[in-house]
Amino acid sequence: MNLVDLSGNLLFVAFIAYLVGTLLFGGAVKGSKNEASASNKRWGKLGITVTIIGFLAHLGYFITRWMASGHAPVSNMFEFTTAFGMLLVGAAILFYFLYKSPLVGLFALPIAIVILGYAAMFPRDIQPLIPALQSYWLTIHVITAAIGEAILAISAVVGLIYLLKNIDLTKKSKERAWIEFIMYTIVLVLGFIVISVGFRAVGYEATFDYVDKNGAPAEVVYHNPPLFGMNEYSAKTEGTMEPLAEMPPIINAKTLTTFTWSVIAGTLIYFLIRLISRRRIAELVKPLAVKANSKLMDEIGYRSVLIGFPVFTLGALIFAMIWAHEAWSRFWGWDPKEVWALITWLFYAAYLHLRLSRGWEGRKSAWLAVVGFAIIMFNLVAVNLVIAGLHSYA
Amino acid sequence: MSSIKCECGHLNPEGTDICQNCGRPLSTEEKSKKLADMRYDGAAIRSKTHKRTVVDKIWNFFSSVKVGVSIIIAILVASAIGTVLPQVFYIPGGGANEAQAAQYYEDNYGIFGKLYNALGLSDLYGSWWFMTLVGMLGISLVVVSLDRGIPLYKSLKNQRIDRHPSFLKRQRLYGEGRVDDPDAVMKKAAEKLKGQRYNIREKNGALLAEKGRWARWGPYVNHLGLIIFLFGVMLRAIPGFYVDESMWIREGETLAVKGAPGLYLENKGFTYDMYTQENTDEVFSEAIDRVGTVASNYQTDVALYETPEGALPGSTNAEFVKEYSIVVNKPLKHEGFHIFQMDFKLDEISAMTFALEHKETGESLGELTVNLANPEKEYDIGNGAKVELLDYYPDFSGFEDGEPQSATPVPNNPAFLFKMTTPETPEGETSFVAIRQTLEPLGENTYKLSFQKADTRNVSGLTIRKDKTIPVIVLGGVIFMIGVVQGSYFNHRRFWIRKSEDGKIQVAGHTSKNWVALQRELDAVSDYAGLPAYTDQRDKEAQTDKMEGDSRS
Numbered sequence: 017m018n019l020v021d022l023s024g025n026l027l028f029v030a031f032i033a034y035l036v037g038t039l040l041f042g043g044a045v046k047g048s049k050n051e052a053s054a055s056n057k058r059w060g061k062l063g064i065t066v067t068i069i070g071f072l073a074h075l076g077y078f079i080t081r082w083m084a085s086g087h088a089p090v091s092n093m094f095e096f097t098t099a100f101g102m103l104l105v106g107a108a109i110l111f112y113f114l115y116k117s118p119l120v121g122l123f124a125l126p127i128a129i130v131i132l133g134y135a136a137m138f139p140r141d142i143q144p145l146i147p148a149l150q151s152y153w154l155t156i157h158v159i160t161a162a163i164g165e166a167i168l169a170i171s172a173v174v175g176l177i178y179l180l181k182n183i184d185l186t187k188k189s190k191e192r193a194w195i196e197f198i199m200y201t202i203v204l205v206l207g208f209i210v211i212s213v214g215f216r217a218v219g220y221e222a223t224f225d226y227v228d229k230n231g232a233p234a235e236v237v238y239h240n241p242p243l244f245g246m247n248e249y250s251a252k253t254e255g256t257m258e259p260l261a262e263m264p265p266i267i268n269a270k271t272l273t274t275f276t277w278s279v280i281a282g283t284l285i286y287f288l289i290r291l292i293s294r295r296r297i298a299e300l301v302k303p304l305a306v307k308a309n310s311k312l313m314d315e316i317g318y319r320s321v322l323i324g325f326p327v328f329t330l331g332a333l334i335f336a337m338i339w340a341h342e343a344w345s346r347f348w349g350w351d352p353k354e355v356w357a358l359i360t361w362l363f364y365a366a367y368l369h370l371r372l373s374r375g376w377e378g379r380k381s382a383w384l385a386v387v388g389f390a391i392i393m394f395n396l397v398a399v400n401l402v403i404a405g406l407h408s409y410a
Numbered sequence: 411m412s413s414i415k416c417e418c419g420h421l422n423p424e425g426t427d428i429c430q431n432c433g434r435p436l437s438t439e440e441k442s443k444k445l446a447d448m449r450y451d452g453a454a455i456r457s458k459t460h461k462r463t464v465v466d467k468i469w470n471f472f473s474s475v476k477v478g479v480s481i482i483i484a485i486l487v488a489s490a491i492g493t494v495l496p497q498v499f500y501i502p503g504g505g506a507n508e509a510q511a512a513q514y515y516e517d518n519y520g521i522f523g524k525l526y527n528a529l530g531l532s533d534l535y536g537s538w539w540f541m542t543l544v545g546m547l548g549i550s551l552v553v554v555s556l557d558r559g560i561p562l563y564k565s566l567k568n569q570r571i572d573r574h575p576s577f578l579k580r581q582r583l584y585g586e587g588r589v590d591d592p593d594a595v596m597k598k599a600a601e602k603l604k605g606q607r608y609n610i611r612e613k614n615g616a617l618l619a620e621k622g623r624w625a626r627w628g629p630y631v632n633h634l635g636l637i638i639f640l641f642g643v644m645l646r647a648i649p650g651f652y653v654d655e656s657m658w659i660r661e662g663e664t665l666a667v668k669g670a671p672g673l674y675l676e677n678k679g680f681t682y683d684m685y686t687q688e689n690t691d692e693v694f695s696e697a698i699d700r701v702g703t704v705a706s707n708y709q710t711d712v713a714l715y716e717t718p719e720g721a722l723p724g725s726t727n728a729e730f731v732k733e734y735s736i737v738v739n740k741p742l743k744h745e746g747f748h749i750f751q752m753d754f755k756l757d758e759i760s761a762m763t764f765a766l767e768h769k770e771t772g773e774s775l776g777e778l779t780v781n782l783a784n785p786e787k788e789y790d791i792g793n794g795a796k797v798e799l800l801d802y803y804p805d806f807s808g809f810e811d812g813e814p815q816s817a818t819p820v821p822n823n824p825a826f827l828f829k830m831t832t833p834e835t836p837e838g839e840t841s842f843v844a845i846r847q848t849l850e851p852l853g854e855n856t857y858k859l860s861f862q863k864a865d866t867r868n869v870s871g872l873t874i875r876k877d878k879t880i881p882v883i884v885l886g887g888v889i890f891m892i893g894v895v896q897g898s899y900f901n902h903r904r905f906w907i908r909k910s911e912d913g914k915i916q917v918a919g920h921t922s923k924n925w926v927a928l929q930r931e932l933d934a935v936s937d938y939a940g941l942p943a944y945t946d947q948r949d950k951e952a953q954t955d956k957m958e959g960d961s962r963s
């Protein structure tokens with residue numbers, strides 16, 4: 017087995033371990049009277065053991081891929097997202113040992129699994145580095161920033177637990193609607209995975225010629241039926257579906273198509289779940305959260321922001337500035353990726369000040385933590401795929 | 411300034427919430443609260459006591475955290491709006507020409523783009539209002555740090571050990587009860603707390619255990635770092651502190667470095683490499699197949715020259731300094747100047763060769779080569795023939811009022827106005843020669859210049875930067891990091907234990923953050939020393955958890 021295959025297998029092992037770990041933590045929480053006793057039970061111990069095994073396998077993937085390619089595997093969408101999933105699990109393990117709460121694991125692992133699934137939809141081949149990325153500062157910057165983001169993400173995980181426990185789902189309210197919306201967005205990611213895997217399984221491909229925004233002819237390959245056509249497209253593959261609409265040159269119709277398919281698939285799955293269970297998804301998940309100790313969840317949330325904020329500052333702003341100074345001749349250039357790192361930073365600064373001086377604890381800060389995670393994800397997904405500036409991954 | 415006298419006899423400045431000596435509540439607001447407001451240990455804060463003059467009002471505005479957070483959010487939202495469309499410095503041409511930029515936004519993004527640009531959002535980060543917001547953030551940081559930092563410092567420095575029972579009672583973690591041997595309990599508690607690395611002070615049967623006070627300065631240190639950082643950014647406006655130029659340099663050329671007087675650069679050659687199946691490791695082969703060409707290196711080999719110190723301005727006796735290969739991520743550094751590989755153009759035309767031919771016989775009288783960087787006025791072909799170059803249009807873009815126009819000085823589309831003189835045509839004939847086009851503006855000619863070949867060379871785009879503000883920026887960044895770690899990874903914890911005459915013991919605890927951890931420490935002390943049971947007076951759920959019969963760790 018060569019390094020690349022080994023690396024792929026280790027990642028698969030990690031994925032399976034996280035699935036098993038989720039079930040074990042579920043057992044730990046289900047079988048105990050409340051939060052505190054759960055970690056002492058055998059299920060909790062097993063859960064964390066399997067999670068650690070998964071994490072080590074994941075780390076093994078990371079190291080072997082690094083050895084195979086000669087550069088840190090954080091240089092494209094697949095690699096970065098996979099690494100982020102790994103660090104999220106790492107952060108969950110850290111907080112397990114700080115607070116012995118199996119609930120953090122129970123909620124963090126499924127999120128990591130969804131993130132890994134999402135990552136796997138991008139090209140997985142090992143790419144050589146373009147000149148702009150050939151710098152050890154890139155490695156240091158990206159890894160530190162991702163560690164910071166992963167630790168910050170724990171605040172969203174426990175925030176979600178806090179909200180599920182404390183929002184009254186039997187009464188109609190804004191909060192109930194929003195928490196259901198969060199569940200829905202997670203299902204949308206599943207939708208994306210389902211359509212990607214589905215159309216890949218049947219080997220769907222449609223090639224089009226089009227005119228790019230500089231007026232030059234270009235070619236694009238769709239991997240799902242083209243709902244939207246690129247600017248002045250003409251089909252090259254016989255018998256594919258005729259796009260419903262043509263997009264202006266600044267809009268990437270291929271991305272839009274994939275997005276639309278994901279929404280369609282995700283929405284179908286969502287309604288299927290609701291139809292079968294006859295409940296909101298939040299209601300389905302709530303029983304897992306009711307044993308949480310709200311005060312502990314609130315404190316873990318605050319603590320993770322406190323631990324993550326300095327790391328994020330160092331990685332996403334300071335190291336980024338040093339690298340930008342070496343690579344692009346200025347330490348700050350207002351490109352979208354940079355700006356969104358700044359926005360994330362400002363947001364968590366606001367979180368800390370609101371909490372400290374205006375007493376935003378509990379529910380309010382749980383909501384803020386969830387929004388913070390949404391900003392991090394926006395920077396990872398939308399800025400890369402849609403706004404794509406100088407940093408353009410993928 | 412008026413002052414408030416506490417029951418204990420201590421004189422506190424006006425606006426004090428909690429007596430700085432004994433800890434009794436002073437203000438009516440504070441008295442009405444069940445728990446003490448420990449944020450600044452109840453010290454008087456300027457913004458809460460001075461409310462009359464204009465200066466007070468401005469001070470109070472900037473010291474308000476509500477205002478501070480609003481400023482942060484405003485900057486956040488503005489920054490996000492600036493990423494909706496590319497900023498003007500990222501569009502082709504960099505927006506040097508306003509009309510062109512406006513056209514660009516309208517052409518590419520329609521009405522929305524037009525509006526975005528017209529509202530100034532396309533240059534948002536350089537706008538006066540954005541800079542004002544950042545300036546307000548800076549002012550706010552200065553004011554808030556002085557407003558709260560000084561009273562907090564004074565109050566923590568002069569803490570009294572034996573606080574009033576009411577002070578202890580009003581702490582979030584509080585317990586009281588009778589024990590058999592109060593002195594032994596106090597002694598054991600002190601012992602255990604020492605083991606937890608608390609600093610213990612005792613007086614009149616009261617004990618104050620404290621650790622990590624320095625963590626309280628964390629926010630002030632990090633705010634100071636930010637202030638220095640913002641100050642560093644402001645310094646750029648001072649001439650000479652910040653140089654930012656770019657230049658094109660062709661292979662073989664030697665040019666003065668823009669923005670760096672006395673420095674000269676010779677371009678010895680530009681290289682553009684790509685990854686191919688042959689030159690790269692096998693692990694990349696799949697990716698290269700999928701993506702096609704991937705650039706692996708952009709490199710300009712240069713020689714740097716410098717005129718010696720004190721040389722006459724304009725003198726050209728520059729001395730060789732060093733050779734260097736500028737690649738992306740590895741700028742050439744010299745005397746604070748950084749020269750970066752930023753851009754390139756491959757195969758720009760550098761010279762064109764023509765033959766002077768008789769139109770009917772096709773017979774050639776000889777050739778001439780026009781060096782585009784340095785065209786000559788007249789070329790002697792020999793055989794009594796010569797060609798004069800009347801005019802040169804490097805980037806021919808058409809005629810306007812019969813006059814040939816050049817869009818830019820870059821030889822993208824060279825055109826020439828020649829006058830050909832031969833023994834046969836001693837009067838001379840005028841010919842306008844452009845790529846794939848020849849005009850004879852003054853009537854039919856006998857001779858023509860026929861294109862033979864073009865020489866090309868690559869052009870490197872370099873950026874020259876010098877930033878004297880970097881040390882200030884770095885200092886600010888380092889101080890910020892120190893402060894933020896200090897304030898986040900450490901916390902200030904205090905326990906007060908006090909015995910009263912009737913054999914009762916009171917215990918109270920406070921921390922700047924991280925209450926669960928504080929509770930764990932107190933649990934350990936209680937177990938060891940047998941302190942009375944305590945409760946978290948703020949958290950009802952924790953109590954019910956306890957009542958369910960499950961002790962936390």
Ligand code: HEM
Binds near residue numbers: 368372482550630636
């Ligand atoms: C982007 C800018 C800012 C950053 C990154 C920042 C960062 C911080 C951090 C990390 C803390 C400690 C928080 C904690 O321990 O939970 C803090 C505390 C604080 N900040 Fe800021 N801050 C910023 C702007 C401001 C502004 C504009 C104000 C003004 C109103 C302000 C007022 C305060 C106050 C009053 C504290 C509490 C101090 C104490 O506990 O003694 N900050 N800041």
